[in-house]
Amino acid sequence: MNKQIGYLFSTVVIAAMLITACGGGATTAAPTAAPATSAPVAGGIDCLGAKAGDTITMLYQWSGQEETRLNEILKPLVDACGLVIKPESTRDQALLDTKVQAGTPPDIAFWNTAQLVQYEAALVPMDKLGAQGENYADFFKAPGTVNGKWLGLPVKADIKTIIWYSPAVFAAKGYAVPTTWAELEALVEKMKANGDVPWSMGMESGDATGWTGSDFIQDILLVKQGPQYVLDLISGDVAYNDAGVKDAYEIYGKWARDPKYTVGGAQGTLSTSFLDAIYKPYSDPPEAMMVKQSGFAGGEVAKKYTDLKYGTDYDFFAIPGAQGLQGGADWMMAFSDTPAVRALVAYLSSTEGGANWAKSGFDLSPNKGAAGNYIDPALIKKGEALANTKGFTPDIGDTIPGGFGKAEWTALVDYVNGGDLDAALAAAAQVQAEATK
Amino acid sequence: MAAQAEQVPSIMKQGRATPWAYLLPALIVMATFIVYPGLNTFYLSFRNTGNTGWAGDNCIAGEPCWGAFENYRYALTSPVMQTAFGNNLKWILLMVSGTVLLGLLIAALADRVRYESPAKAIIFLPLAISFVGAGVIWKFVYAFGSGQVQIGLLNGLLTALGGQPVSWLTEPRINTVALIVVGVWMWTGFCMTILAAALKNVPTEIIEAARVDGANEWQVFWGIMMPQILPTVAVVVTTMVINVLKIFDIVYVMTGGNYGTEVIANRMYIEMYTSFKTGRAAAIAVVLIAVIIPAMIYNIRRFRAQEAAR
Numbered sequence: 130m131n132k133q134i135g136y137l138f139s140t141v142v143i144a145a146m147l148i149t150a151c152g153g154g155a156t157t158a159a160p161t162a163a164p165a166t167s168a169p170v171a172g173g174i175d176c177l178g179a180k181a182g183d184t185i186t187m188l189y190q191w192s193g194q195e196e197t198r199l200n201e202i203l204k205p206l207v208d209a210c211g212l213v214i215k216p217e218s219t220r221d222q223a224l225l226d227t228k229v230q231a232g233t234p235p236d237i238a239f240w241n242t243a244q245l246v247q248y249e250a251a252l253v254p255m256d257k258l259g260a261q262g263e264n265y266a267d268f269f270k271a272p273g274t275v276n277g278k279w280l281g282l283p284v285k286a287d288i289k290t291i292i293w294y295s296p297a298v299f300a301a302k303g304y305a306v307p308t309t310w311a312e313l314e315a316l317v318e319k320m321k322a323n324g325d326v327p328w329s330m331g332m333e334s335g336d337a338t339g340w341t342g343s344d345f346i347q348d349i350l351l352v353k354q355g356p357q358y359v360l361d362l363i364s365g366d367v368a369y370n371d372a373g374v375k376d377a378y379e380i381y382g383k384w385a386r387d388p389k390y391t392v393g394g395a396q397g398t399l400s401t402s403f404l405d406a407i408y409k410p411y412s413d414p415p416e417a418m419m420v421k422q423s424g425f426a427g428g429e430v431a432k433k434y435t436d437l438k439y440g441t442d443y444d445f446f447a448i449p450g451a452q453g454l455q456g457g458a459d460w461m462m463a464f465s466d467t468p469a470v471r472a473l474v475a476y477l478s479s480t481e482g483g484a485n486w487a488k489s490g491f492d493l494s495p496n497k498g499a500a501g502n503y504i505d506p507a508l509i510k511k512g513e514a515l516a517n518t519k520g521f522t523p524d525i526g527d528t529i530p531g532g533f534g535k536a537e538w539t540a541l542v543d544y545v546n547g548g549d550l551d552a553a554l555a556a557a558a559q560v561q562a563e564a565t566k
Numbered sequence: 567m568a569a570q571a572e573q574v575p576s577i578m579k580q581g582r583a584t585p586w587a588y589l590l591p592a593l594i595v596m597a598t599f600i601v602y603p604g605l606n607t608f609y610l611s612f613r614n615t616g617n618t619g620w621a622g623d624n625c626i627a628g629e630p631c632w633g634a635f636e637n638y639r640y641a642l643t644s645p646v647m648q649t650a651f652g653n654n655l656k657w658i659l660l661m662v663s664g665t666v667l668l669g670l671l672i673a674a675l676a677d678r679v680r681y682e683s684p685a686k687a688i689i690f691l692p693l694a695i696s697f698v699g700a701g702v703i704w705k706f707v708y709a710f711g712s713g714q715v716q717i718g719l720l721n722g723l724l725t726a727l728g729g730q731p732v733s734w735l736t737e738p739r740i741n742t743v744a745l746i747v748v749g750v751w752m753w754t755g756f757c758m759t760i761l762a763a764a765l766k767n768v769p770t771e772i773i774e775a776a777r778v779d780g781a782n783e784w785q786v787f788w789g790i791m792m793p794q795i796l797p798t799v800a801v802v803v804t805t806m807v808i809n810v811l812k813i814f815d816i817v818y819v820m821t822g823g824n825y826g827t828e829v830i831a832n833r834m835y836i837e838m839y840t841s842f843k844t845g846r847a848a849a850i851a852v853v854l855i856a857v858i859i860p861a862m863i864y865n866i867r868r869f870r871a872q873e874a875a876r
Contacts, residue, residue: 222839223839247842335819335822336818336822336823336836336840337822338822338824339824396733397710399736399824399825400710400736401711531615531841531842531843532836532843535836535841539646539824542825543826546825563624566626
């Protein structure tokens with residue numbers, strides 16, 4: 130009896146060991162399609178000495194379809210060099226922080242600009258890894274450069290300085306797309322006079338509540354003050370409670386706090402989720418005429434109202450009078466210098482890498498190679514706007530480290546909720562001063 | 567004597583080191599997960615943002631500065647922390663009294679009905695839900711639709727009765743109370759269970775005797791039951807105070823600390839994981855511990871007194 134149990138037990142243990150061994154093996158095994166040689170050039174892709182079976186660990190925030198698209202983009206490289214990508218997807222930045230602080234960072238992380246500053250000491254410069262800088266406009270390299278070191282490669286961009294509307298509703302009500310800021314203000318007044326609610330400004334987003342509003346503020350700054358002013362705010366040369374910023378908050382607040390200008394007035398702005406806000410111009414009857422939201426909003430409209438067509442039922446126009454675009458970018462940063470990482474950096478920064486990114490439809494690529502390769506009509510229009518822009522300013526809140534983003538949102542939320550604007554801006558300016566001194 | 571000692575098997579003899587050997591695993595765990603992190607937090611609370619120097623480095627010229635205690639200046643005097651202290655006080659006053667009084671009421675009433683168990687089970691059920699889950703559920707209850715329809719339960723009721731919808735979570739005068747209601751909903755069951763057990767332990771002879779002497783139910787409750795369960799009430803109250811001081815999840819999920827609903831623990835999280843200001847987060851943690859310690863000492867004393875009485 131005892132013997133039998135012992136036998137059974139050891140069988141189970143051995144089986145378990147085999148299973149774990151197999152499991153471990155499966156993840157590290159080279160793909161079957163890996164070529165036998167590590168020829169330097171295969172289909173225009175330079176493997177830079179990376180061998181079949183070399184692994185790259187990655188951490189990014191993408192999941193689902195986004196992840197599929199990334200794999201599509203990386204496939205030529207993986208196939209050509211036999212690299213094994215070991216990705217980890219999370220939206221929890223604490224995970225990345227923990228890994229970096231523990232000294233076990235991923236080889237590659239795709240994250241925000243603020244992390245370039247935060248992890249400055251741990252990152253390997255892009256030019257050292259062989260990134261092809263000539264494929265990027267200066268205003269895309271500048272935010273990725275920290276203390277003279279080029280640490281981040283912008284791989285994916287989205288433009289924020291746009292307003293979504295319904296061409297069908299505009300036509301039916303006799304509204305025209307404005308071409309100057311004065312025309313936009315006049316249009317808003319005309320809508321209000323007609324009894325239409327011009328804006329949908331909902332900005333609820335959990336502990337990130339406020340980002341929709343801070344995007345809007347930054348767009349107003351681009352119109353009224355220009356891109357250099359925004360960059361000066363980021364560098365700390367202009368304090369966040371400067372008169373120009375206050376002016377932008379007041380323009381925003383006039384709309385965001387009044388139910389005649391925005392759905393639900395101040396409380397509607399604060400408690401409507403940013404996603405619901407995107408839907409409002411497209412409901413039946415439309416609850417609002419316009420929503421200022423980044424490029425991704427089009428995809429959300431298409432998902433929610435599957436029968437609406439881009440171009441006739443929903444479309445966007447650039448904020449009239451804006452000098453340069455505001456946009457967000459996802460930045461690739463490298464924590465280690467291996468042949469496989471070099472091959473990846475070289476590929477994604479190459480003309481071909483940019484073209485493949487554009488073809489996959491995974492938002493915009495700041496890479497010049499992307500031009501002319503977009504397939505989706507909305508992306509073509511956005512891509513043109515990006516290619517022709519005179520300047521590109523990153524999100525102020527994302528770029529200043531040390532919690533400025535949160536402070537900016539708090540100021541905005543307090544102001545919209547009826548708080549004193551001077552006090553709100555002074556508190557944010559205090560955080561800005563601490564972060565940029 | 568000597569003969570007797572020889573009869574004891576050697577395995578039963580304990581050297582000086584033996585108790586320590588038994589204690590060792592627990593001590594290692596305590597040292598690794600409680601003592602070391604605690605001391606390190608205390609140390610970090612005097613350091614600057616990147617732990618590269620003392621906290622005084624964070625001072626800005628022309629602003630007030632407490633030198634190495636700069637993080638404590640923030641933790642004790644900044645407007646946002648003052649809001650947090652005020653709100654935590656509101657939480658303690660309303661949630662502790664709410665849960666304990668409701669728990670006591672339900673325990674006393676449920677004692678007298680036939681369907682006691684199902685009634686108590688229903689009250690206890692919310693405790694099985696995670697804070698985050700409860701936060702999400704109540705976010706729907708409080709939802710404020712700026713558009714044509716009210717999907718929130720409360721606003722749905724209000725508008726059906728002809729009232730105006732209220733933005734429960736953003737209106738500074740009511741939002742903290744709205745959050746506390748969620749906490750009370752979750753924790754009343756906990757207080758009820760413990761208090762109900764204490765009530766059952768009150769000897770029936772005394773109660774019967776009181777009734778025979780002509781005491782009414784009100785007098786029985788206040789004159790006989792309450793003095794008997796008072797030590798339990800004290801333990802429940804202090805436990806709840808500690809619980810409430812740590813309150814984080816409900817606030818984080820439902821308002822993110824916006825609209826004037828900030829609490830100490832949420833601020834600590836934001837400083838740590840949103841702003842990456844380790845020093846400030848550590849200072850807030852130390853302040854929080856300092857506030858909690860008196861409640862803990864009181865709880866332990868009560869517990870010892872109770873043990874001694876047995």
